Amino acid sequence: MSDHNPVAMQPAGFWQGAKDSQAIIFTYLPVSFAFGVSATQFGFTAWEALFLSCSMYAGASQFLVVALLGSGTSIWMTALTVIALDIRHLLYGPALQNLIQDRLNLKKTAVWAWGLTDEVFASGMIKLSQRRQEWSESWMLGLSLFSWLSWATGSFLGGLFADQVSHLPQFLQAALDFLLPALFLSFLLAAFEKKHTFVVTITIIVSAVACYFIDLSAAIFIGISSGILAGLFKHYVLKKPDPEYAGDQS
Amino acid sequence: MNLEIILVGIIVGIANFASRFGPFYVIQKFQQGSQKRGALWLKIALGSIGIAAISSMLVVATLPPLLETPDKSFAMLIGFIVLAGLYFKFKKIVMATLTAALTYGLIYTYIPMPF
Numbered sequence: 001m002s003d004h005n006p007v008a009m010q011p012a013g014f015w016q017g018a019k020d021s022q023a024i025i026f027t028y029l030p031v032s033f034a035f036g037v038s039a040t041q042f043g044f045t046a047w048e049a050l051f052l053s054c055s056m057y058a059g060a061s062q063f064l065v066v067a068l069l070g071s072g073t074s075i076w077m078t079a080l081t082v083i084a085l086d087i088r089h090l091l092y093g094p095a096l097q098n099l100i101q102d103r104l105n106l107k108k109t110a111v112w113a114w115g116l117t118d119e120v121f122a123s124g125m126i127k128l129s130q131r132r133q134e135w136s137e138s139w140m141l142g143l144s145l146f147s148w149l150s151w152a153t154g155s156f157l158g159g160l161f162a163d164q165v166s167h168l169p170q171f172l173q174a175a176l177d178f179l180l181p182a183l184f185l186s187f188l189l190a191a192f193e194k195k196h197t198f199v200v201t202i203t204i205i206v207s208a209v210a211c212y213f214i215d216l217s218a219a220i221f222i223g224i225s226s227g228i229l230a231g232l233f234k235h236y237v238l239k240k241p242d243p244e245y246a247g248d249q250s
Numbered sequence: 251m252n253l254e255i256i257l258v259g260i261i262v263g264i265a266n267f268a269s270r271f272g273p274f275y276v277i278q279k280f281q282q283g284s285q286k287r288g289a290l291w292l293k294i295a296l297g298s299i300g301i302a303a304i305s306s307m308l309v310v311a312t313l314p315p316l317l318e319t320p321d322k323s324f325a326m327l328i329g330f331i332v333l334a335g336l337y338f339k340f341k342k343i344v345m346a347t348l349t350a351a352l353t354y355g356l357i358y359t360y361i362p363m364p365f
Contacts, residue, residue, distance in 0.1 A: 023343040048255045055259035056266055065258060075254050079261040086266055088303070093273030095299035106278055113271035118307050125300035175355025177315060177322075178329050182350045184308035185333055186343040188301075196301045203305040211313045220306045227302020228295045235294050245294060 012127075012134045017142025020127075024119045024143075025150040027183045030176045032151045035062050036158020037165055042070030046159025053155035057148055059117055061085045062155075088221050092121040099128035100135070108137045115144030122187040129191065195242045202230035324363035329354035 012020075032053060039049035044066055052062055061082045068078040093113065097104075116124075123143055127135045165173070192200065207223025214222070235241050316322055333350035340346065 023347055026344060026348055044252070044255065048251055051251060051255060052259050056262040058262060058266055061262075065262070069254055069258065075257050075261075079258050079265070082258075082262045083265040083269075086262075086269060089266065089269040090273060091299050091303070093270065094277065095296050095303075097274060097277050098293060098296035099300075103281075104274060104278055106275060109274050109278075110271050113274055114267055116270040118303065122300070122304050122307075125304075129300065171352075171355040171359040173355075174325075174358045175351040178326065178351045178354035179347070180311040181308065181326070182329060182333055182347045182354070183343075184304060184311050185330055185350075186337060186347045187304045188308055189334060189337045190343060191301055191304055199298050199301055200305045203302045204309055207306040207309040208313055211310055212317070216310050216314060219310050220303070223306030223309065224299060224302045227305065228298045230302075231294050231298030232291060236291075242294075242297070244297075245290060 010133070011136035012139040013136065014138040014142040017139035017144075018146045019142075020123065020139070021120075021143045021146040021150075023183060023186065024123065024147045027119065027179045028147060028150040029154040029157075030179055031059075032154030033158035033161075033165075034176065035066075036155040036160070037162040038063055038158075039066045039155070040159050040162040042066045044070070044159070046156050049159040050152060050156040053152045056082070057115065057117065057151060058082055058086055059151075088224060089116065091224060092116055096121065096124055096128065099125065099132065105137060108141060112137065112140040112144040115148040117147065119183065119187075120144050120147050122184075122191070126187065126191045198234050198238075198240075199227050199230045203227035321362065321364055322358060324361075325354045325358035328357050 035053070036046060036049045039052070040046065049066075052065060056062065056065070058065070064085070065078055065082055068081065069075075073081075093116070096116075120143055124135070124140055127139070188200070203223045203226055206226035207219045210222040211219035235245060312326065316326060329350045332353045333346050336346040336349055337343070
């Protein structure tokens with residue numbers, strides 16, 4: 001994912017996908033561990049934390065689930081809140097399909113799309129935009145499956161060893177807080193090309209404002225929407241089309 | 251196991267699966283037997299989603315802890331600088347991410363910069 005090797009241009013397989021999931025695994029393990037710890041603090045068991053991670057696989061939204069259920073919120077209100085938070089995932093399929101451009105094996109797609117979290121989507125998008133010929137459904141399956149396994153494993157371990165966290169050195173506990181911002185900056189650096197400058201600038205400004213004045217989950221959706229509008233504005237109003245669209249006039 | 255947990259897990263799991271796989275299913279069925287690609291504006295919009303999503307997620311992962319604890323600003327700045335330097339030098343995401351996180355942890359713990 002992170003290397004730029006011009007020689008290897010054949011489709012990558014399942015195990016390469018598993019190998020390329022390393023960055024996500026190293027981030028998911030501590031974050032999901034924290035979820036397991038949080039679940040036990042709200043009175044849930046390690047098995048329940050594992051079940052939630054296996055069944056909903058909703059990342060940060062899972063923290064909200066245990067907090068809401070733990071504070072007595074109804075099942076339906078909890079479910080609706082989390083579904084609303086994750087509605088942005090609807091955009092990921094069309095965005096990837098736009099880059100894939102081939103027919104997909106729907107049975108295989110159903111399996112890897114189950115694990116299409118923010119991080120898996122970002123990895124898949126980087127692979128498709130930079131080395132499309134290496135992308136394959138098997139690669140995506142390896143990436144998605146191992147990311148999911150690490151999330152589930154971390155949640156279970158967090159539930160089991162919740163009381164051990166305080167024994168970690170202070171600097172390691174602090175380092176865990178920075179893993180997600182660091183991973184997303186890595187993804188941004190890997191995905192960024194000069195043509196993205198306008199879209200990235202607008203998205204960062206708008207999502208920061210939305211994050212400050214509205215809330216986190218709305219900020220992601222509003223940020224993505226502003227990025228889409230910025231892309232259209234750049235093409236149609238500023239008349240600065242990206243090279244791949246330069247010849248099209250519709 | 252708590253029945254509430256089982257129900258919420260199943261309901262949200264089905265909804266998440268639908269939102270992740272549903273669009274692929276619809277697009278595949280819709281495009282069946284057709285070579286026609288979408289309109290240009292749609293291609294541009296879809297092409298912007300990926301980079302916009304990553305940018306938004308970076309902001310959402312960074313800003314709330316920073317607003318809550320401004321003392322983290324210096325350590326975060328150094329963490330991001332280390333990450334960018336390592337990434338541009340070696341092009342390795344895992345190494346850059348983990349080293350930056352460790353750098354952040356060490357600086358935040360041992361070189362506190364109150365704001």
